[in-house]
Every structure is written in structure tokens, then in C-alpha cells.
Amino acid sequence: MHTSANSLRRNLTALWSAIAAVALLLVWLLFELSRQGAPAQIEQARLHAAASCQSMQHGVTQARLNTALPASEATSTWRAIIDLALREEPGSEGGFWQPGVGVFAYAFPTYDGSSEKRDPPEAELDKITATASLASQARTLILEVRPGLREALVFAACPLTSAPAGPVAWVMKRVLLIQADVLSHLSLALALLIGLVVMTGAWLAWMLGRWQRQSSLLAQQLAQSERMATLGRVSAGLAHEIRNPLATMRMKVENAMAAPPERYQQRSQSAFEAVLSQTARLESLISSLLALTHPLQIQKRAVDVRTWLTDLAALHQEAMNTHQASCTLSIAEEVAERAQTIAVLDPDKMAQVMDNLILNALAHVPEGGQIELGIAQGAADGLLLWVADNGSGVPEHIRSQVFEPFSTARSGGTGLGLALAREIVQAHGGELRLADTPAGARFDIELPWHTS
Secondary structure (H helix, E strand, C coil), X not given: CHHHXXXXXXXXXXXXXXXXXXXXXXXXXXXXXXXXXXXXXXXXXXXXXXXXXXXXXXXXXXXXXXXXXXXXXXXXXXHHHHHXXXXXXXXXXXXEEECCCEEEEEECCCCCCCCCCCCXXXXXXXXXXHHHHHHHHHCCCEEEEECCCCEEEEEEEEECCCCCXXXXXXXXXXXXXXXXXXXXXXXXXXXXXXXXXXXXXXXXXXXXXXHHHHHHHHHHHHHHHHHHHHHHHHHHHHHHHHHHHHHHHHHHHHHHXXXXXXXXXXXXXXXXXXXXXXXXXXXXXXXXXXXXXXXXXXXXXXXXXXXXXXXXXXXXXXXXXXXXXXXXXXXXXXXXXXXXXXXXXXXXXXXXXXXXXHHHHHHHCXXXXXXXXXXXXXXXXXXXXXXXXXXXXCCXXXXXXXXXXXXXXXXXXXXXXXXXXXXXXXXXCCEEEECCCCCCEEEEEEECCECC
């Protein structure tokens, strides 16, 4: 359930991130469209018209044309200056104007017609004359805008000289407002879409926060329920493990007290031995419980795993001989090819784990049974250790609880050994698990090679 909750949280977070990315993309698109709207296009046209007019002004200066009598000069030279200034400005046309002369040397370099356009626009001639006249009088650049339904016209005029009644360069640029109007509507639609996406993202963020709070509360309640359930199982197991030794001691003592004089000494001796034996069992139980409740102190160091495991097998050889069982050491080829099988771990604590697994295996194999200790390369280039046997295996009804305290199928066992073994392995950053095998039992220990 915890894994499913984490997966759902990751999926919801990814969805919210995707919505946020879409919102940012739409904001960027809206910004780009706003730069193409009618006001932006008109402002851009004003800047281009002013630059083109000043470029014509600069061209006349560079060509050193006679501005005193411009009408008598070669018209082709004036048109060349216009062509040079406006050939990269679509929709721009221009020319020169002088008081008493009017418009001369007109050109429209980007005209889309089939033939070259040489006549100034009649409909805008009055506006051109008024703008040029104003620039001549003011002796500075003049910019004018005439809005319309389909297009806006931008006029620019700048004097060629500082002398009064001198010639003036003028530029007229057309701005199509139909396209700008479409962009404005598209921008509005994008703004509404952004609002919807932002509202959706905000709602999802609120729902995610609410779900996380509820999930956290449910997780706390579930953890509390699991703790209570575990406490109940531990209490029941502990009561059972304590009751049996106490019952044995009480029975032995009562038998000794009720014995006739001639047998009192014998029964007393038996009772004392039983009390000592059951007291040792209770002490072992308490030590195991304390080991589970106290924080583990792991002292890691570099260990040659092959040598360490071989020494462990040798320590249990006498018990193997007594049980007429055989113990083999299996080293996978990929591990045997390593220059050295050095892992960083606590050899004493991990030996405690292996001892517990080996003793469990010995308790379940028949006489002449087989136990295998193995080393292999685990997942993600980790270290895999295992203890396998050909015994009766773990009963199905306790497989899911085999690592819980007081869960055991071994006669005389406390059910604390595997729980403590799992704690030690987890303290090393690893995992202890019961593998699925067709026969017998196999416990796998997955560790990183270097757990420091």
C-alpha cells in the first residue's frame, strides 16, 4: 500500500508538472503573439519608417547630391537612394518632397504588381505633403499614424538640410490590421486557455496537498494499527514463551515438594536442573528481545567474503557431522573471476545472521541432508549470499510472517532469530528474503559490495 501511494504521488506530481509546463509554454506563446498585435506592429512600423527615412537622408549626404535644386538633378540617382533604403522593408514606399516642387523621385521597391510602380499614391498625397511640410518647418523627424479598418498607415518625414524650404525625405509604411485583429483574437483565446490551465493546475495542487494530508493521516493510523497488531502478536508470543518455562519449573518444584523422603533428594536435584535450564532459556529470550529493541551498532570493515564464509562453514562442521549433514560452498563464476571478493561489512554481526540461518537449516534437514552456502553477484552489481537446504521447507501458513517475532515452525525456537537477522541485514543497507524454491528452503541476503 505504501508503494502504491508513492507511485500515485509520483504520477500526480508528474501530471502537475506537465500542466505547469503547458502553462509556461502558453504564456510564452501569448507573449510572442502580443508582440505581433496591432499596437506592436504599428510601433514597429514607426521605428522602421523612421530608420528608413534617416537612411534616405544619409544616402543623399553620402551621394553629395545638389539639394539646392533637387528637381533638376538626375531622377535615377534619387530613386537609387530610395531603393537602397526600402528594398528590405516590405510594404514601404517613399520619395522626396520640396516646397514649390512637391513629390519627386518616388519609388516602391517591394511593390507586388506586375510592373514597376513609379506614381505616388494619390489617396495619401495630401497626408504625405502635410507631413513633409511639417518636417520642413520643424527641421526634425516627424512621425504620423493614420488608423483604418483594414490597414494603418505610418508616415515619416525628415529634412535633408537645415536650410528653410529645403527638400524632405518621406516614407509611408502600410500595416495590415486584419492579420493583427486575428492575432488579437488568438491572444485572447490563449489568455483564456492559460487561465483555464492555471486554474486546473491550482485545483490539482490543492487536491494533491489535500490527498497528501489525508494519506499522511491514514498512514499514521495504519502504522498505529500495525504497531498495535504487532504488539498483540509479540505479547501473545512472549506470554507463550514465558508461560512454558514457568510451567515446567513449577511442575518440577511441586513434584520435588510432594516427593516422599526417600526420593526428595533426587527430585530436588531434577527440579534445580530444570529451573537452571528454563532460566537460561528465559535469559536467551530476553537477550534476543533486547537486541531487537536496542539500536544496532554496526562496525564495518573490509572483509574477504570467500575466506569469511569458508571460516563460518568450518565452525559448524562439527554440528554437521553430528547431524550427518553435508555443507557445500558455492561461488558463482562472475564472483570467482573477481580479483578479490572484498566487501565492507560488519563480519561479526553478519556472522550472527549466517549462524542463525545455518542452525535453522540444520534443524529442518533430515539425517544426511544437504546445506549450501553461496556467493553470487546480486542485482545492481551487489553481493548475494544465501543459505539453502533440502529439508521440509517453511510451512505455507507462516511464509508471509517468517521474519516477524515469535513466528517459528522449529520446536523449541523463539521466533526471534530471523527477526534479528533481518534487522542486521537492513542496517547494512541490504535485504533478507525467503526465496521461492520447489523444495527445501533458501534465504537470500542482498547487500551492496561496499556498504560504507
